[in-house]
Amino acid sequence: MKIFTAENIRVADQYTIENEPVSSVQLMERAAFNCAEWIFLNCKHHTKFAIFCGNGNNGGDGFAIARMLYLKGFDVDVFINKNQQKFSDDAQVNYKNLKDISGISVKDFSEIEKYNFEKTIIVDAIFGTGLSRKPEGIFKKLIETLNSKSNLKISIDIPSGMFADQLNEENSTIFKADYTLTFQFWKKTFLHPETGKFTGKVVVLDIQLSKEFIENTSTDDFVIDNEVIQSIFKIRQDFAHKGTYGKSIIVGGSYGKIGAVVLATKSALRTGSGLTFSLAPNCGYEILQTSVPEAMFIKGGENNIRQIKEQENSVYGIGPGLGTGKDTEKALLEFLKDNHSPLILDADALNIISENKDYVKLIPKKSIITPHPKEFERLFGKTEDSFERLDLAKTKAKELEIYIVLKDHHTQIITSEGKVFYNITGNSGLAKGGSGDILTGIITSLLAQKYSEEEAAVLGVWLHGKAADFAAEKFSKEAMQPTDVINELGNVFLYLNKKATTQL
Structure with a gap:
């Protein structure tokens, strides 16, 4: 899915x-209908809504949603700024x-x-994507008051006070929603x-914005959704052998x-590597041969990697x-x-490279590096x-001609051409040691299976997150372990194969 700026969405x-043609009021009605239907299907156990509407088109969405929810049998109260009743044309x-x-x-x-507010859902339709400055005065106070309530909160299109394309100033007032019902696209923020x-x-x-416009309008920012994944994923061929699916060599390990x-070797195997090797120090020989018998062992030293x-x-x-010992640094x-x-570099490999600014130039072109924010900072410098x-x-990424997997809650894959893919699978259960090794x-x-570098990074990050989502459903975010994520990879591939075959 493409990510468009607020201006592109307006266009x-x-x-x-x-x-189409369709009037602007009819398009607003379409958006409001989708919101009202989602609320009706997902909030049936609530009967009362307090809808806060601004003077612009976001407020117009709120007025239409209020009308539709009332006609579905809900109790609805609408709040406006009666001192400023000059609404946009469609809101009017x-x-x-x-x-x-009546x-x-x-x-x-x-x-207010x-x-x-007892047993009331708060709906925020105060400011939309056209907001150009932080809320002040009565609006600032209103949002702060609503944020102090423990009620379930829903924002329409974007939480009021948030910009769509840039970060807010520090300590800005932003409505804190439990759900955001946004139209057509994710917003970058x-x-x-x-x-x-x-x-x-x-x-x-x-809301059925023009498919022609969406297809013909370029952007460098994307969300990794099912459509993206289905365009990448390749069904495993029947007439194939282990050589068909490549040779993976996981290099790592040291005493302790x-x-x-x-974990990295197991996840390589679970992802379908044809031949898999662990290049590790001899102190890990028995552990690896016992815990991952499907992988072959290559000795790289005694207690750490020396070659x-x-x-x-x-x-x-x-x-x-x-x-990051000297022998290992020299070997790397x-x-x-x-x-x-091209290869994949993570964890201590990146920490070694960050020791000298010239070392980054040794990374082969088209390689994939997977730093978390601190590792990225050590490599390339501090950012605000x-x-x-x-x-x-x-x-x-452009300068070094590499791919950067910048790990975060929504991990970003940055290509050497400047494209950015945001991942939306995964959860905070991955905030445990070992999760990055799996990736x-x-x-x-x-x-190794001949996916391109871009495809391997995009599909790999999505797979990792999707397996984590399956693991969280079974064990909870708190209790799930990295090994649970590895074990769920099979279920993710079952899901992908089912999706792929039903489209044939």
């Missing part, structure tokens, strides 16, 4: 109005339609102090930690950190539990100087926020 609305139409219904009371924002925490669960509603290379020998037609995933740097094939970090990642194994396996 998409206008293009749809002119070419829906306000008039609302006023014609059962809906219209109150002033100031009346005495309002009984939904996907960054500083602002994404205000959206709650994001539900994208299709063999578990990391075990990494290059094998032809192999894809290397280097870093899990590797350690020598390997990078001799090897020019996640937007600035992403901009720096785009610069470095390294997954991406290594996919690259």
Whole structure:
């Protein structure tokens, strides 16, 4: 799914109005209908709604939603700023339609102090994507008061006070929603930690904006959705052998950190690698041969890695539990100087490279690196926020001609051409040691299976998150372990194969 800026969305609305054709009021009605239907299906145990409407088109959506919910049998109260009743043209139409219904009371924002919010869902339709400055005065106070309530809260299109395309100033007032019912596209700020925490669960509603406009309008930002994954995933062929699906070599482990290379090796196998090797120190030999008997062992030293020998037609995933000792550093740097094939670098491999600014130039072109924010900072320097970090990642990916998997709540895959793919699978149950090692194994396996670097990174991150979602459903985010994520990869592939075959 493409991510459009607020301006592109405005143009998409206008293009749809002119070419469908449909009036702007009818398009607002369509958006409101989708919201009202979602609320009706998901909030049946609630009977009362307090809908807060601004003067613009977001407020117009709120007026229309209020009318529709009332006609479905809910109790609805609408709040407006009665001192500023100059609405946008389309909002004025829906306000008039609302006023014609005697059962809906219209109150002033100031009346919330005495309002009984018991068993009431709060709906935020105060500001939309056109907001250009932070809320002040009566609006700031209103949002702060609503945020203090423990009621279930729903935002329409975007939480009021949030910008769509850029971060807010520090300490800005933003409505904190439990659900955000957004129209047609994810907004970029939904996907960054500083602002994404205000959206709650994001539900994208299709309001049938022009498909022609969406297809023909370019963007560098994308959300990894089912459509993207189905375009990448390849069904395993019947007439194939182990050589068909490549050779993966997981390089890592040191005394006391063999578990990391075990996890990476297991995940490479579970992702379908044809031949899988663990290149690890001899102290991990028995552990690896016992815990992962399907993988072959290559000795790289005694208690840490002292040499990494290059094998032809192999894809290397280097870093899990590797350690950063001098012998290991020397072995890694020598390997990078001799090897020019794309590979995956993570964890201690990145920590070694970050020791010297010239080392990053040794990363082979088209390689995939998978840093978390701190590792990224050590590699490329400090940034003020996640937007600035992403901009720096785009610069470095282009400069080094590599792919950067920037791990976060919504992990970003940055290509050397400047495209950014945001992942929306996964959950906080992955915030445990070992989760990154699994991702390294997954991406290594996919690259070995002849997925392109972009495909391996995008599909790999999605697989990792989807398996984590399955694991969380079974064990909870708190109790799930990295090994549970590995074990759920099979169920994710069953899901993918079922999706792929039903489309044939």
